Amino acid sequence: ETGVTQTPRHLVMGMTNKKSLKCEQHLGHNAMYWYKQSAKKPLELMFVYSLEERVENNSVPSRFSPECPNSSHLFLHLHTLQPEDSALYLCASSQVWQPGSGANVLTFGAGSRLTVL
Amino acid sequence: SQQGEEDPQALSIQEGENATMNCSYKTSINNLQWYRQNSGRGLVHLILIRSNEREKHSGRLRVTLDTSKKSSSLLITASRAADTASYFCATEPIGQNFVFGPGTRLSVLP
Numbered sequence: 001e002t003g004v005t006q007t008p009r010h011l012v013m014g015m016t017n018k019k020s021l022k023c024e025q026h027l028g029h030n031a032m033y034w035y036k037q038s039a040k041k042p043l044e045l046m047f048v049y050s051l052e053e054r055v056e057n058n059s060v061p062s063r064f065s066p067e068c069p070n071s072s073h074l075f076l077h078l079h080t081l082q083p084e085d086s087a088l089y090l091c092a093s094s095q096v097w098q099p100g101s102g103a104n105v106l107t108f109g110a111g112s113r114l115t116v117l
Numbered sequence: 118s119q120q121g122e123e124d125p126q127a128l129s130i131q132e133g134e135n136a137t138m139n140c141s142y143k144t145s146i147n148n149l150q151w152y153r154q155n156s157g158r159g160l161v162h163l164i165l166i167r168s169n170e171r172e173k174h175s176g177r178l179r180v181t182l183d184t185s186k187k188s189s190s191l192l193i194t195a196s197r198a199a200d201t202a203s204y205f206c207a208t209e210p211i212g213q214n215f216v217f218g219p220g221t222r223l224s225v226l227p
Binding site: 002004006042048087099101104 | 147148150152155157158159161165167168170177205207210211212213214215216217218219220
């Protein structure tokens with residue numbers, strides 16, 4: 001265990017379903033991230049939260065809705081997804097969010113494997 | 118092409134051999150990191166090298182950084198079957214978030 005826990009590990013949903021992915025970190029980190037990992041593509045940064053405030057939203061479709069109720073928890077709410085959204089969704093945290101500073105090391109969870117039928 | 122790009126895309130070696138992976142990038146960076154990912158799992162941080170460093174060691178890992186060529190290499194010595202994984206370089210361009218490459222898939226055969 002890395003200190004970042006993601007649930008569920010596997011999720012199968014239809015295009016009309018609503019589901020949520022959950023991420024929890026016990027490291028006392030102030031920044032949390034959602035990444036999408038699709039086959040044969042580099043990791044795509046989706047959202048970044050720093051001290052519970054969203055600081056990055058990389059042109060992610062509105063069918064993905066993040067929520068960060070406190071600095072330890074991060075959710076990704078899913079609604080009306082498409083089959084091409086099937087991927088491994090990775091949550092990560094870092095001590096601080098200082099892009100480009102050289103101060104960040106990411107700690108990842110094990111991921112949630114999402115399949116959209 | 119991408120900011121961080123690993124080479125080769127796939128590498129297969131025998132246990133005990135050394136494995137070398139390369140990463141090229143485009144813009145100026147503050148640091149470069151290497152991560153490992155076992156199949157279907159999250160990424161694990163291996164090593165960070167800063168832009169003012171040329172070489173860094175951690176156990177069986179050796180990382181080099183050449184900022185003039187905008188490239189880095191990861192050497193794993195005396196490889197083991199447990200080293201089988203995908204390896205990613207992550208660059209942190211000045212003022213920007215991490216950019217990951219597509220990764221090198223390493224297979225270490227017993």
